[in-house]
Amino acid sequence: MKVFLTHKKDAALHADLNVSGSKSESNRLLILKEQYSNPSIENLSDSDDTVTLTNALKLKKGVVDIHHAGTAMRFLTAYFASTPGIDVVLTGSKRMQERPVKILVEALRSLGAEITYTKTEGFPPLQIKGSILQKNQVTLLANVSSQYISALMLIAPKLPGGLTIQLKGEVTSVPYIKMTLGLLQKVGIQGSFSENKIEIAASETISENKIAVESDWSSASYFYSIVALSEAATVTLTHYSEKSLQGDRAIADMYEALGVTTVFNASEHKIILQKNTSELPNHLLLHLADTPDIAQTIAVSCFGLGVGCTLTGLHTLKIKETDRLVALKTELEKLGATVHITDDRLELAAFNGKIKEHIAIKTYQDHRMAMAFAPLALKVPLILQDSMVVSKSFPTFYKALETLGFSVQFE
Known part of the structure; x- marks a missing residue:
């Protein structure tokens, strides 16, 4: 099943969302x-x-x-x-x-x-x-x-x-x-x-x-990407802790460079993601051996922001649901990106051109491919093939997008 994603013009990017346990x-x-x-x-x-x-x-x-x-x-x-x-x-x-x-x-x-x-x-x-x-x-x-x-x-x-x-x-x-x-x-x-x-x-x-299981930080990464790609946004997520057992908690620190501030509300176990106006880097260098599951999200965010990036420590991505390095290169290049990969790294050139519209993104039976690319609908209309693969980790993902003003049409 395909899904056609766009973001409704002038729709407010403000929401309180519940994310399932890790x-x-x-x-x-x-x-x-x-x-x-x-x-x-x-x-x-x-x-x-x-x-x-x-x-x-x-x-x-x-x-x-x-x-x-x-x-x-x-x-x-x-x-x-x-x-x-x-x-x-x-x-x-x-x-x-x-x-x-x-x-x-x-x-x-x-x-x-x-x-x-x-x-x-x-x-x-x-x-x-x-x-x-x-x-x-x-x-x-x-x-x-x-x-x-x-x-x-x-x-x-x-x-x-x-x-x-x-x-x-x-x-x-x-x-x-x-x-x-x-x-x-x-x-x-x-x-x-x-x-x-x-x-x-x-x-x-x-x-x-x-x-009590803490909510999933890998799933939170897609909302970090949405806030980063927005002009202004505030997203509140429940059941999160500043002192988390999950390695992907590092996303909060990484996205500071991409324009997202995280406010921890310890008494209510919430995090508040806010768009900030800090100047973006020309190039981002991150070693992700400890957090490989957020590599796709970061790569797509950087592309959408026009920021180049070098992501290293990614050797385990080749044996995931798909070879995620090859998949990222293939799908980003459909949109106009220039990507170089090795067995353990991805290099994305800074992009100042116009992102290609209405591109069908292949998801390769990989939930993270679908959810990593979805935030780009803030920039251009796009299509996700085999869209329901998101149920592997986040069955209510598209409902969350609708709450944030995305138009979600299945075919």
């Missing part, structure tokens, strides 16, 4: 809840990925199809492998079967897991027979997806001796590892992360019975 926090807490029968979770994400994981956790035998949910693939591989009585084939979409999982599988096998590939070595589908994993030390490369590491951390407290994870090399996406550790500690599980070593103690029970 998908990243929700999915981690669901694994812990399944292992310990608590905590109860408030403000759970309503994303497709979280719904998929919730349903998959009810299955103990047969085929478990998680479709496009990459987090579910990684977390369930570890959870199923470490749970006695499980006998499943874990599979997903065609793209999911092209996304590597070998590093996680080898790590789990070294702990005693029984996992076999049913098609291609190193890729899903996986035949998994659950058992109690007796070993308590594992080593893996540090520059892989942090979801591999988090998957091991989440099952660690249920292993008889806990788990020590030794990481080799420079660690990627450190905030996501710290988020996992922070949630474990929040429910009373002891753990530490220092000098490439993660240690998680065994725990029979957890202490916390109720946890």
Whole structure:
């Protein structure tokens, strides 16, 4: 389904919006809840990925199809492998079967897991027979997806001796590892992360019975982009904290350079995004190894503002829902941009021309491609193909756009 997006002339860009709970926090807490029968979770994400994981956790035998949910693939591989009585084939979409999982599988096998590939070595589908994993030390490369590491951390407290994870090399996406550790500690599980070593103690029970999930900072990034691309705007978002476990909280600092001020209202757990009149830079340099999920949003914002940018630390984008670096280059160039990419960086030239109108943006079954490009409708009318892919993480995204004066027409 296509969606045609424009912004209504003179429509006020002022709104109070509720954003669903963080998908990243929700999915981690669901694994812990399944292992310990608590905590109860408030403000759970309503994303497709979280719904998929919730349903998959009810299955103990047969085929478990998680479709496009990459987090579910990684977390369930570890959870199923470490749970006695499980006998499943874990599979997903065609793209999911092209996304590597070998590093996680080898790590789990070294702990005693029984996992076999049913098609291609190193890729899903996986035949998994659950058992109690007796070993308590594992080593893996540090520059892989942090979801591999988090998957091991989440099952660690249920292993008889806990788990020590030794990481080799420079660690990627450190905030996501710290988020996992922070949630474990929040429910009373002891753990530490220092000098490439993660240690998680065994725990029979957890202490916390109720946890409220903070709203999703990755989803907030699209409203930062809208405010940045506007002439004047004020957007209030609920369930946010200045001291967040989410690495994408860094978006608040990054967008200062692009004309957005963040006001934190601690008493009401809100953030207020306001357009400021500061002078824009000619070129923005950001290292995003810790926050790769906001790279698309930043690149599109810079293009719409005429600001050049160099974004580095993006090697994990090649194994996401699509190769996000190639996708960004392809779609931005349709609009008139000049983009150069390598395996781990994107360089966007400053743009002073007229953005091409009514361009159909291909979304590549990637929710972040759709939502990153949508704010450009403030500048020119555009079309998003396969538009409902946003439900993967933000099902109410288009309703939020309408609240902000966008015209949203599906075909």
